[in-house]
Amino acid sequence: MTRIGVLGTGMVGTTLASRFVELGHEVVMGSRTADNEAANAWAAGQGAGAGAGTFADAARHGEVVVNATAGAASLAALAAAGTDNLAGKVLIDVANPIAGYGPPVVLDPAGDDSLAERIQREFPGTRVVKALNTMTAAVMVRPESLPGQHDAFLAGDDPSAKASVQSLLVEMGWPAGCVRDVGGITAARGLEMYLVLWLSLATSLGRYDFNIRVVG
Amino acid sequence: MTRIGVLGTGMVGTTLASRFVELGHEVVMGSRTADNEAANAWAAGQGAGAGAGTFADAARHGEVVVNATAGAASLAALAAAGTDNLAGKVLIDVANPIAGYGPPVVLDPAGDDSLAERIQREFPGTRVVKALNTMTAAVMVRPESLPGQHDAFLAGDDPSAKASVQSLLVEMGWPAGCVRDVGGITAARGLEMYLVLWLSLATSLGRYDFNIRVVG
Numbered sequence: 001m002t003r004i005g006v007l008g009t010g011m012v013g014t015t016l017a018s019r020f021v022e023l024g025h026e027v028v029m030g031s032r033t034a035d036n037e038a039a040n041a042w043a044a045g046q047g048a049g050a051g052a053g054t055f056a057d058a059a060r061h062g063e064v065v066v067n068a069t070a071g072a073a074s075l076a077a078l079a080a081a082g083t084d085n086l087a088g089k090v091l092i093d094v095a096n097p098i099a100g101y102g103p104p105v106v107l108d109p110a111g112d113d114s115l116a117e118r119i120q121r122e123f124p125g126t127r128v129v130k131a132l133n134t135m136t137a138a139v140m141v142r143p144e145s146l147p148g149q150h151d152a153f154l155a156g157d158d159p160s161a162k163a164s165v166q167s168l169l170v171e172m173g174w175p176a177g178c179v180r181d182v183g184g185i186t187a188a189r190g191l192e193m194y195l196v197l198w199l200s201l202a203t204s205l206g207r208y209d210f211n212i213r214v215v216g
Numbered sequence: 217m218t219r220i221g222v223l224g225t226g227m228v229g230t231t232l233a234s235r236f237v238e239l240g241h242e243v244v245m246g247s248r249t250a251d252n253e254a255a256n257a258w259a260a261g262q263g264a265g266a267g268a269g270t271f272a273d274a275a276r277h278g279e280v281v282v283n284a285t286a287g288a289a290s291l292a293a294l295a296a297a298g299t300d301n302l303a304g305k306v307l308i309d310v311a312n313p314i315a316g317y318g319p320p321v322v323l324d325p326a327g328d329d330s331l332a333e334r335i336q337r338e339f340p341g342t343r344v345v346k347a348l349n350t351m352t353a354a355v356m357v358r359p360e361s362l363p364g365q366h367d368a369f370l371a372g373d374d375p376s377a378k379a380s381v382q383s384l385l386v387e388m389g390w391p392a393g394c395v396r397d398v399g400g401i402t403a404a405r406g407l408e409m410y411l412v413l414w415l416s417l418a419t420s421l422g423r424y425d426f427n428i429r430v431v432g
Binding site: 099100103104106107108109110111112139146147148149150153155180181182183186187189190191193194195196197198199200201203204205209210211212213214215216 | 315316319320322323324325326327328355362363364365366369371396397398399402403405406407409410411412413414415416417419420421425426427428429430431432
């Protein structure tokens with residue numbers, strides 16, 4: 001059992017938080033205010049093992065903290081979570097740096113920086129791992145919902161943090177061999193920029209329930 | 217038989233040009249000067265069906281023109297090729313907008329624009345199709361060199377131009393169902409930004425002979 005703080009009350013945050021509870025973890029969902037309706041409704045619906053609070057409450061609770069806030073709001077949310085509450089923690093950064101929804105979607109930063117790197121620079125005592133931002137929430141938590149093998153990617157500077165995230169992914173059903181370590185935190189650039197191809201694919205397919213597999 | 221102009225004498229240009237000759241097309245490889253050693257050596261080694269010349273010679277020759285120059289040099293190369301020589305032509309843009317090799321590689325433009333869009337804006341009478349920039353040259357021309365199915369992507373505003381490019385890819389061995397139209401020319405953003413993930417994967421795999429498949 002791991003104590004997990006999930007920052008963000010959107011589809012990604014609630015999907016991940018519910019799956020973590022289902023797997024037996026103790027989850028606190030955090031938002032800007034303690035009286036957030038979505039977070040409290042989620043916690044009430046989960047029963048034991050689930051709570052709701054501020055970003056700081058969730059970060060304080062978690063041994064692992066998940067950033068599932070909107071990319072443009074992530075640095076502010078993490079500042080509210082608090083440097084001390086995040087110190088030493090594994091932070092799974094699932095956010096994408098969307099600056100405009102377009103279409104076409106606009107990313108910022110892109111090309112020479114990434115949101116994950118900005119977070120790592122702002123919180124040097126936190127062990128940031130970029131993960132799961134390359135697929136829709138339903139696929140994150142139930143990889144078996146797609147036929148055959150497909151891949152999840154990890155980027156981060158701390159090998160033990162990446163190992164912890166891989167373990168969580170394996171618990172969610174990811175075959176260990178499908179969780180690919182693609183490098184240090186700068187490799188988050190590629191994971192974030194892939195979002196734009198992912199959105200093009202989603203538009204051309206007319207659905208979100210797909211992923212990619214590395215072949216060869 | 218199609219007359220094809222290939223701009224660029226690097227690995228991508230020579231690999232594509234050789235494969236086009238092998239498939240029976242008439243290819244002129246273009247470079248900045250008519251006495252380029254690499255281009256002339258390539259043409260001499262190919263025999264019938266292959267020639268070398270300036271960017272303008274290659275563009276004038278081609279019904280289809282391939283931009284296989286370095287991304288940072290592409291607009292200058294295409295300017296040298298000449299607006300009139302490119303008018304009405306299908307331009308397959310294989311280049312990536314690498315502004316610095318790092319690591320980590322730096323892309324420019326990224327996030328809110330793409331090289332292919334810049335080319336399309338600069339040459340509105342040319343039918344630009346972004347294609348094949350998402351894999352190493354050997355895989356572009358011999359998709360069967362990897363096990364199982366994997367995908368190539370097309371982005372461009374002109375459906376008939378995309379159909380022409382798909383036909384060329386099918387000739388090179390791509391199953392038609394593995395050539396995915398991901399949208400208009402703005403979708404080139406995702407194809408170009410994917411390069412960064414591709415490079416991270418290449419680094420972690422220790423090789424370039426891989427590709428991705430869309431699953432689901």
